Amino acid sequence: MNEKKFYRLCRINELRENEGRRFVVPASDDSGNEVEIAVFKVKDRIYALSNICPHQHTALIYDGFIEDGCVVCPAHGWKFELKTGNQPTGRKGLDSYQVKIENDEILVAAHSKKINW
Numbered sequence: 001m002n003e004k005k006f007y008r009l010c011r012i013n014e015l016r017e018n019e020g021r022r023f024v025v026p027a028s029d030d031s032g033n034e035v036e037i038a039v040f041k042v043k044d045r046i047y048a049l050s051n052i053c054p055h056q057h058t059a060l061i062y063d064g065f066i067e068d069g070c071v072v073c074p075a076h077g078w079k080f081e082l083k084t085g086n087q088p089t090g091r092k093g094l095d096s097y098q099v100k101i102e103n104d105e106i107l108v109a110a111h112s113k114k115i116n117w
Contacts, residue, residue: 004028006100006107009048013104015041020062020071022051027112035110037097038062040071040082047082048097048108054078061094 005028015021020038027033038051038061051061053073061080064071070079070088080087085094097110 004098004109005030006098006109009039009106009108011104012041012046012101012106015039015046015106017041017043018066020064022059022062023108025108025110028109029111031112033112035097035112037108037110038064038071039099039106039108040066042066042069042082046099046101046106048099048110049080049082049085050095050097052094054093 007025009023020040022038024034024036027035036051036059037048040047049061051059053061053075055076055078058075060074061071063074070081072079080093085096087093097108100107
């Protein structure tokens, strides 16, 4: 069984409450790809989501605002739940990534997106 690889992002105190921050990390699946993620600290919880909005593939989720447990994409207003990445209607939205906290450091395991054309 393959164990997930976690990558260090930053220290918890480097994130501001209710503001996103963009990171690019290697994919944890050894694909050789990089993954662009948006990380948020809300009520002292850390969330990591894909930074790429599925609407028009804009890489702006980190710049969205927090409202009712969701991040709102600044480009066109699409909402995504911080916990799951799904839209409030339950439809699939953004990938959500596993986060660990070790010694006040934020670590994330981000898988690469498999696109089927």
